[in-house]
Amino acid sequence: MHILITGGAGFIGSHVVRHFLKHYPSYTITNLDKLTYAGNLANLKDVDSELNYRFIKGDITDGNFLQNLFQENSFDGVIHLAAESHVDRSITNPTEFVVTNVLGTVNLLNAARACWQSNYEGKRFYHISTDEVYGSLGREGMFTEQTPYDPHSPYSASKASSDHFVRAYHDTFTLPVVISNCSNNYGSFQFPEKLIPLFINNIVQNKPLPVYGKGENIRDWLWVVDHAQAIDVIFHKGQNGSTYNIGGHNEWSNINLILLLCRIMDAKLGRGAGESEKLITYVTDRAGHDLRYAIDSSKLKRELGWEPSITFEKGLELTVDWYLANREWLDNVTSGGYQHYYEKMYCGR
Ligand code: NAD
Ligand code: TYD
Numbered sequence: 001m002h003i004l005i006t007g008g009a010g011f012i013g014s015h016v017v018r019h020f021l022k023h024y025p026s027y028t029i030t031n032l033d034k035l036t037y038a039g040n041l042a043n044l045k046d047v048d049s050e051l052n053y054r055f056i057k058g059d060i061t062d063g064n065f066l067q068n069l070f071q072e073n074s075f076d077g078v079i080h081l082a083a084e085s086h087v088d089r090s091i092t093n094p095t096e097f098v099v100t101n102v103l104g105t106v107n108l109l110n111a112a113r114a115c116w117q118s119n120y121e122g123k124r125f126y127h128i129s130t131d132e133v134y135g136s137l138g139r140e141g142m143f144t145e146q147t148p149y150d151p152h153s154p155y156s157a158s159k160a161s162s163d164h165f166v167r168a169y170h171d172t173f174t175l176p177v178v179i180s181n182c183s184n185n186y187g188s189f190q191f192p193e194k195l196i197p198l199f200i201n202n203i204v205q206n207k208p209l210p211v212y213g214k215g216e217n218i219r220d221w222l223w224v225v226d227h228a229q230a231i232d233v234i235f236h237k238g239q240n241g242s243t244y245n246i247g248g249h250n251e252w253s254n255i256n257l258i259l260l261l262c263r264i265m266d267a268k269l270g271r272g273a274g275e276s277e278k279l280i281t282y283v284t285d286r287a288g289h290d291l292r293y294a295i296d297s298s299k300l301k302r303e304l305g306w307e308p309s310i311t312f313e314k315g316l317e318l319t320v321d322w323y324l325a326n327r328e329w330l331d332n333v334t335s336g337g338y339q340h341y342y343e344k345m346y347c348g349r
Pocket of ligand 2: 212217
């Protein structure tokens, strides 16, 4: 098998590349990534010399480039993760999200279709999406695969649109596709603009922890290594044309998660109990902030036997350990444009 993984230099993508190289040494893995601010080849330093791995720097918004890439390679499968992925950035610059997430996905669908349409046998286009397409829950209920789409942020609207295109290419052109919608991921190599790595970095530096609104919003957190395992199972065994929800059965209000993180960090950094908590600062809420996400992943468990492997407390501790042991990685990704991003996003909030 020759698999094209897009966005493989990003947070989840790098875990997926690593997972496939480790578990399928007979496969060839091509990683296509533009290396935006979120893409970093250092995320793959431990595997980039594998003989069955190849990196290509390229942009999915360039349709001609993709057509040529598919003609020159006989890909059997695509695992599509490349995207703009941060809600706050989508509020600042929605158009970039339309171009990358919608047009980029359609370009990829066009290239796969043009190359594969004479014979779809053994081919698979796997689109990685988010639970945010389903909108926001009240205090009760969970998102199932049947929940109607109701996105609220430009990010989730662009992901919802890309999901619709993937389904449309299946229904209209019989392209063999599968989609998964996953809850919030956490773990190593996540860019420190997202809640957990941002707060770990700020705690280390004794900087304020900017909690949006009252901190009452609820997310369902999944360890990224478990997401990579779910992607493996769905890629190999998922039913053609199907959607699978992936989640951790692990709901936390932001404030409770942050308090847990502060406790773990105090212990790891040898600080007195309650020290890091003092950094909590309530700031202006995110516009259109979804109250609650919760995923019902029972279909995935029932049909394909996947379940999360570790508890959140354990996964969070492993994650903290990783960031503390990899300060150089953190320093590298927070140099350059990061300061400018941080000031724009948080100063005066
Ligand atoms: P990320 O921002 O860390 O990585 C995205 C990667 O895509 C980067 O390596 C970037 O360089 C690359 N990329 C961006 N634009 C590109 C382009 N035009 N051409 C080629 N490459 C490009 O994102 P992530 O958190 O790893 O998310 C990966 C995927 O999973 C996304 O599709 C996201 O919507 C989805 N997802 C993420 C989460 C989460 O909690 N992070 C949850 C569910 C689904
Ligand atoms: P985030 O990691 O950006 O993921 P998403 O918006 O995709 O869920 O945010 C997770 C939650 O944390 C979300 O409710 C917003 C909140 N949040 C803060 O309170 N402060 C912050 O600085 C960030 C980045 C997020």
